Amino acid sequence: MTPVSTRLVRLLNMVPYLKANPSITYAEAAADLGVSRKQLQQDLDQLWMCGLPGYGPGDLIDFEFSGDTIKVTFSAGMDEPLRLTSPEATGLLVALRALIDIPGVVDPQAALSAIAKIESAAGTVSHDHTHAAAAVEERAPIESDTAAAVRAAVRDGRALCIEYYSASRDQLSSRIVDPIRVVLVGDHSYLHAWARDADGVRLFRLDRIVEASVLDQVAVPPEPAVQAPPDTSLFDADPALPAATLLLAPAASWMFEYYPMRILEELPDGYHKAVITYASEDWMSRVLLGFGADVAVLAPESLVARVRRGAAAALAAYADLTG
Structure with a gap:
């Protein structure tokens, strides 16, 4: 199962790629994008439903299919550089700074780099770029080995071996899990994963994962578990x-x-x-x-x-x- 983030990146890149390669064949596009023809068709079907607010004719991304070729006839601006309004940039900056301190969600160094680029692009820095330089030189929070391992396993679709502290039993247990995603519930981040020993989905609080190591095994959570949202009813x-x-x-x-x-x-x-x-x-x-x-x-x-x-x-x- 391809992670949602991986497919999103591919979808975002497909429109400018197809725009730059008009009337390209399915076989050529699939080979260049590293996907099967079936996946390419699914991606095109998904893109066909995306576009600008209003989502009517002239708003949605549109294609022309002639024989075995694909041509973008309306890109809805997807092939143009992203331009953020001031409120949009502010919202992204606030969200990124909040995520930096939450373990396992984002790479702190990458988030800090994105913050510096957004601040610069949004014009929130002075002409001498003093603020931009300060943002680039700002030290990112040190990410624990455990949080980095969890994030890497989720990103790469690898199984994890974790040492987990159970508050209910006041003891450590060793478990092999198949990561699905990292979720935020209240003030804590949790690893949403398939626990092989329990043969079921579990939420593991990241600050209670004492140690984590990425295994040389592909994560294989059951498809229904991947598709279902995490059950956070206990926290609601x-x-x-x-x-x-x-x-x-x-x-x-x-x-x-x-x-x-x-x-x-x-x-x-x-x-x-x-x-x-x-x-x-x-x-x-x-x-x-x-x-x-x-x-x-x-x-x-x-x-x-x-x-x-x-x-x-x-x-x-x-x-x-x-x-």
């Missing part, structure tokens, strides 16, 4: 539901893998402040009481009071039992 929260702010002791850190929680703050000594949504305050209080001193409720006040009353009632019942 309904904004219409009430939310509780909790203080979790290190012993309760396994909760992050089993409850839809979002970390607000990492505190000293392994403590975390986190938020969780709930539908029933009665259910939420019963769940929290089961964790004892490992979880403290900070807000809302109504839930704090309910948990306090439940704890007092439990202590009173134990006192009665002991006479």
Whole structure:
């Protein structure tokens, strides 16, 4: 299965290539582009549905097929140099700078180089190019070997051997996985991959992958797993539901893998402040009481009071039992 990013690059290059080679044959184009005739036809069908906003006649990329030859009759500007408006350039710069600090998503050095080029092309630098030089010379964040290995495996379609820390079991395990993609969920990046030992799709948090090495094996995740979007329902929260702010002791850190929680703050000594949504305050209080001193409720006040009353009632019942 060809990665989406690889096909996108090929599609972006096809229009100027075909424009520069009018009435080229299918066989010649397929050979030059390094694809089969079937893939070339699929790419042309895809391009035929692309174009400028409006997407009506005169907006979409158009071709003329005569016998066994291909000719671009309307390129929708795809063969022209990219020209960004100021808001578009600003949006790209903000997104790139945000992605630099997220492990496994982009090559920090390549992102920094792109930032410098966009800043220069968008005219955000002075005439003496002082800002452009500063952007080029800015040091990119040091990418960990683990993040680089994950990114390389996803890009090249290679299997990975990872040492993964499981918070629920408080132990390291060695796994061989077939990477599918890197996804962002909340404040963390995850490797979406087919876990061979579990025979299923799993999300591995990148900051819990202690070590990763790219194997000399082609990644072979099942096609349905590749086509299906990652299941992030565990992390989704309904904004219409009430939310509780909790203080979790290190012993309760396994909760992050089993409850839809979002970390607000990492505190000293392994403590975390986190938020969780709930539908029933009665259910939420019963769940929290089961964790004892490992979880403290900070807000809302109504839930704090309910948990306090439940704890007092439990202590009173134990006192009665002991006479």
